[in-house]
Amino acid sequence: xxxNAAREQEFLEYVQSGGQVESTDWLPADYRQKLIKFIEMHAxxxxxxxxxxxxxxxxxxxxxxxxxxxxxxxDEVGHAQLxxxxxxxxxxxxxxxxADLLSGKAKFHNVFHYPTKTWGDVGVIAWxxxxxxxxxxxxxxxxxxxxxxxxxxxxxxxxxxxxxxGRDVVLAMMTGTPEQQELVQEAVNRWWGPLMQFHGNPIxxxxxxxxxWRIKSQGNEEARQQFLEGYVPQIWELGLTVPDSNLGRGDxxxxxxxxxxxAELKSVVTGHGPRSQERLDFxxxxxxxxxxxxxxxxxx
Amino acid sequence: MNERAQLLLSIADDELIIxxxxxxxxxxxxxLEEDVAFSSIAQNEIGHARALYExxxxxxxxxxxxxxxxxxxxEYRCAQLVELHLLEWAHTIARRYLYEEADRVRLxxxxxxxxxxxxxxxxxxxxxxxYHRMHAELxxxxxxxxxxxxxxxxxxxxxxxGVLPQELRPELARRTGLSVDSTQAIERGTHTPELAELWQxxxxxxxxxxxxxx
Amino acid sequence: MIFEVFRxxxxxxxxxxxxxIEAPDAAFADAWAREQYGRRGESAALWLVPRDAVxxxxxxxxxxxxxxxxxxxxxxxxxxxxxxxxxxxxxxVDR
Numbered sequence: 088x089x090x091n092a093a094r095e096q097e098f099l100e101y102v103q104s105g106g107q108v109e110s111t112d113w114l115p116a117d118y119r120q121k122l123i124k125f126i127e128m129h130a131x132x133x134x135x136x137x138x139x140x141x142x143x144x145x146x147x148x149x150x151x152x153x154x155x156x157x158x159x160x161x162d163e164v165g166h167a168q169l170x171x172x173x174x175x176x177x178x179x180x181x182x183x184x185x186a187d188l189l190s191g192k193a194k195f196h197n198v199f200h201y202p203t204k205t206w207g208d209v210g211v212i213a214w215x216x217x218x219x220x221x222x223x224x225x226x227x228x229x230x231x232x233x234x235x236x237x238x239x240x241x242x243x244x245x246x247x248x249x250x251x252x253g254r255d256v257v258l259a260m261m262t263g264t265p266e267q268q269e270l271v272q273e274a275v276n277r278w279w280g281p282l283m284q285f286h287g288n289p290i291x292x293x294x295x296x297x298x299x300w301r302i303k304s305q306g307n308e309e310a311r312q313q314f315l316e317g318y319v320p321q322i323w324e325l326g327l328t329v330p331d332s333n334l335g336r337g338d339x340x341x342x343x344x345x346x347x348x349x350a351e352l353k354s355v356v357t358g359h360g361p362r363s364q365e366r367l368d369f370x371x372x373x374x375x376x377x378x379x380x381x382x383x384x385x386x387x
Numbered sequence: 388m389n390e391r392a393q394l395l396l397s398i399a400d401d402e403l404i405i406x407x408x409x410x411x412x413x414x415x416x417x418x419l420e421e422d423v424a425f426s427s428i429a430q431n432e433i434g435h436a437r438a439l440y441e442x443x444x445x446x447x448x449x450x451x452x453x454x455x456x457x458x459x460x461x462e463y464r465c466a467q468l469v470e471l472h473l474l475e476w477a478h479t480i481a482r483r484y485l486y487e488e489a490d491r492v493r494l495x496x497x498x499x500x501x502x503x504x505x506x507x508x509x510x511x512x513x514x515x516x517x518y519h520r521m522h523a524e525l526x527x528x529x530x531x532x533x534x535x536x537x538x539x540x541x542x543x544x545x546x547x548x549g550v551l552p553q554e555l556r557p558e559l560a561r562r563t564g565l566s567v568d569s570t571q572a573i574e575r576g577t578h579t580p581e582l583a584e585l586w587q588x589x590x591x592x593x594x595x596x597x598x599x600x601x
Numbered sequence: 602m603i604f605e606v607f608r609x610x611x612x613x614x615x616x617x618x619x620x621x622i623e624a625p626d627a628a629f630a631d632a633w634a635r636e637q638y639g640r641r642g643e644s645a646a647l648w649l650v651p652r653d654a655v656x657x658x659x660x661x662x663x664x665x666x667x668x669x670x671x672x673x674x675x676x677x678x679x680x681x682x683x684x685x686x687x688x689x690x691x692x693x694v695d696r
Contacts, residue, residue, distance in 0.1 A: 138415035144410050148601040149452045150437045150594040153510075154430050161426035170622050206592045206601070223445035238620055256638060257599075264599050294511050345670055370415075377417035380476045383533060384418070384625040420622060420633040427636045522632055529625075 098115050102231035102301040109233055110176050118300050122232055123177050125302050130170035130189050132196040137163045138366045139203040143247045155252050162197025162245040189371050191358045198281045207270030213253025213279050218284045220244040223365050231301035261325045271337040277331045286310040316343040392446045399439035400465035406432030428519050435512045456593050461588040466575050468546035470582040481539035484523040485547035492558045548572035604630045607648040608638055616648050
């Protein structure tokens with residue numbers, strides 16, 4: 088075993104036993120590369136995730152909802168800032184990450200490639216999409232890369248407000264008119280497929296390189312099971328239905344469900360979702376339009 | 388409508404509409420760091436609008452949401468400065484800078500008002516506006532040498548004068564170093580087509596199911 | 602410029618590292634950090650420190666037993682027991 092391989096093995100054992108590292112520590116090249124890829128996708132997702140909801144800031148139906156939704160989207164932007172900073176410290180400049188996002192080289196989460204059609208989507212996204220996200224993010228509190236794990240505390244704290252805000256929006260509609268209830272049901276129907284794909288294919292965690300390096304601390308299926316266990320009963324108790332006739336909780340406590348559409352997931356995250364290009368174009372438009380401002384900030 | 392309610396509504400409408408316009412930057416501001424800061428300003432302005440609508444609502448037997456959303460566009464009393472759709476940073480900062488200066492002058496007068504309730508709300512609002520002014524001044528200083536920013540300030544100056552009543556305009560001119568004499572102010576009372584567009588969007592969900600609670 | 606941000610949650614508590622923020626100068630850093638790290642009233646105060654001003658010390662030579670300077674370097678149980686026994690078997694001290 089070469090000295091480097093021995094060092095890498097030692098590092099691997101260290102993180103696998105729960106050890107955490109700092110930006111100033113020696114990091115194996117493969118670890119750094121995987122870490123940047125993972126963190127960058129997370130940051131991109133926060134950044135692109137603001138766009139579907141941003142449209143509704145301008146349509147929020149009460150002052151309270153207007154304020155809460157603006158605050159929620161503001162949080163997502165703040166998360167993007169925190170996460171991009173961590174990736175920058177690992178050696179990839181923000182401009183380069185933006186360029187890779189716009190060119191399609193870097194990805195963002197599947198759920199942010201879909202349209203938001205009604206105010207019902209606003210509630211369901213904040214409630215269920217953020218619930219799915221917080222499950223992944225809570226697991227990152229134990230990430231082997233400490234600077235990333237640390238910012239996750241603030242992020243999870245803010246996400247809990249999002250879920251409550253979303254649930255409140257949904258509850259207002261479910262206790263409202265039949266049309267409002269219908270808007271929520273339609274939104275659940277629309278988002279269920281993407282939600283079931285969100286945590287990724289059920290690859291065994293031991294085979295997941297992100298788990299190997301303890302960047303992630305749980306497997307995809309574990310995360311999905313947690314989501315189903317936590318939120319399906321909440322959906323059902325409101326009289327909403329889930330568009331999957333096979334969905335149910337087994338006697339062993341394991342949820343069964345119809346196979347998510349993995350081909351759709353792959354196509355969507357590679358830039359072929361219903362709003363992928365439109366959103367990237369929108370992002371590109373403002374990045375280009377306001378480039379002079381960033382230049383003037385750097386200049387003086 | 389009595390004079391007090393009219394005054395309250397004109398300030399509340401200014402704050403609501405500028406907050407609404409500013410919130411359009413949430414998610415797409417020039418930098419992520421600025422995005423977070425700018426969203427807070429938008430929220431503060433909406434919060435000020437809400438406080439003022441609440442005062443007006445007791446007078447008018449209404450509620451803040453109804454005053455904010457359920458009037459026809461022509462019933463709004465905002466100045467044209469806040470209505471303009473300026474999704475471009477030089478104009479956005481020029482407007483923020485001019486609006487904050489005008490608002491400073493206006494709040495200064497309101498804090499001295501014999502109407503203690505109004506004076507109290509004005510003082511509370513002013514404590515938040517301190518940070519908005521710091522923000523506006525920071526940016527104005529940073530962009531001072533950009534011709535597009537200077538042009539935007541000049542372009543918006545007649546609109547800025549229209550935010551204030553006649554007697555307060557010289558103070559605004561003094562603060563900004565711009566001229567009040569050679570400029571025809573764009574007065575409150577008529578609206579730009581941009582307000583109607585904003586109103587359409589702002590009330591879309593609310594109008595979709597009349598009477599529903601959200 | 603990158604500023605390291607330290608956040609004090611409540612008055613009297615220690616400032617803890619909260620993350621970092623990039624800004625063109627200290628004034629922008631203040632304006633931006635104020636919102637990024639304190640907009641919900643979650644901070645009593647912030648310290649912003651230019652990253653260049655932070656020096657890290659993280660290497661310690663600890664080759665020999667240095668425990669005599671720490672509480673875990675002492676095990677007094679046995680000796681205390683012996684001392685108590687000895688004290689109880691001799692004549693009481695006049696107090």
